[in-house]
Amino acid sequence: MLYLIGLGLGGPEDITVRGLQAARSCSKLYFELYTSLLPDGQDLSRLENLVGKAVLPCDRELLENGYEQMLDAAKGENIAVLVIGDPLGATTHCSLYLQAKECNVPVEVIHNASILNAVGCCGLQLYNFGRTVSIVFWTAEYRPESFFDKIEANLKNGLHTLCLLDIKVKERSVENIIKDRKIYEPPQYMLASEAACILMEIVERRRRTGSPTVLQSSTRCVALARIGWQDQRIVCRPLKEMCHVNLGPPVHSMAIVGETHDLEDEMLRMWT
């Protein structure tokens, strides 16, 4: 059996009782850490203590190239991949799921909270969100704006937008890729303030070039830092001010506020 076990958003104790039982029945546990962040050095051992088993950290390479080995093992014994959030949020785990089915390996998904539903804790109603977008790091050569147009489409329909912020883990520099060196850059997590600056830059540029946007420097944004952790922080500010808000360490995400009703406004006032 292959288990895909969601760990939720906070510490090891956010695993479900069912997830914990499944993990304890496994002979091998992989921990997938390239789509999210391990809070601190302690946590893998805390997770290991809770489960009572060793947990093997695995990266995209292992997960995408080590499928066969993993699925072979899962034919005779229980294997689990532990994933922060909900297991089927990311495409990688969908392909693992599919390959398991193709190899006739029974596979079970154990769901958990992810930022896509936990964002409700800021008081914006989940039913009033449009499409979720990902804001990516800009480089000198690569400054995509496709996420911006999706935010605009949501705002035109009165809808909020959840913005997931870029995470770069185990990336290599162009030089190291060319020289085929397995030297990895330090991980990078986009902060809400950085995301706000990117959005402000697009707003300003489009205004100057005569294509004003629905998103304004005064549009309310909600920054969500470390949701589900003990030190989570939520702050609501106009976009322009959000560029200067320091919410501490990652993981951050941000919601752009569309049309609101009274209860939503009341909730947002708690974070201003």
Added chain:
Amino acid sequence: MLYLIGLGLGGPEDITVRGLQAARSCSKLYFELYTSLLPDGQDLSRLENLVGKAVLPCDRELLENGYEQMLDAAKGENIAVLVIGDPLGATTHCSLYLQAKECNVPVEVIHNASILNAVGCCGLQLYNFGRTVSIVFWTAEYRPESFFDKIEANLKNGLHTLCLLDIKVKERSVENIIKDRKIYEPPQYMLASEAACILMEIVERRRRTGSPTVLQSSTRCVALARIGWQDQRIVCRPLKEMCHVNLGPPVHSMAIVGETHDLEDEMLRMWT
């Protein structure tokens, strides 16, 4: 302390370890059951056995009128409201949260999976969903179509739509309301086939009256029955056929498929 504890989607074991610890620290546990379904008679006792405490079922009336009492108690001891899915998906719990804050009662939300992220298990990517809609029961006098226009807007943007299906628990007939009798109708849960029939009726009517829709009788739909339960079922069919698909008992929901990429198509083929 007031805890709002998400129970996730399946049985009692879908509570998180953190949620279980919090529940065990409480002197009173309320179980909110009017926005979702208790799988069978057994489950409240199974939940009670797991937590090791009595659980008081509570309905909307108690929750909305019994706030003060609950919040008063939460000043001196730990109280929890247990909610199927994630606690802040529904507006009721947002107002409880707000009122707790206003009364200076510390409140903690313990997140869990909800259909809004677990729908990813059908293989449609969560990033490709637009606004979530609720399809409500039609009566002879009340046949709203606002959800339909939201589905249309999503389809025009190539996006999938998660349709939550109506649940009627502890509703009274007009006669019983007028006579002020607390006699409640049996609970009603909309099935995916019923939802498909409502959508088909709107498609047909608009076609006849010369306003053809993007949603077609051939549009693929994914019915999701009892997601997270041991006997969950997922079926993908054209809308027209979905009207006749029997997926067994509730809770059902349904996704309307927008534009798909290869991995999504591959996943959907598993359910056809």
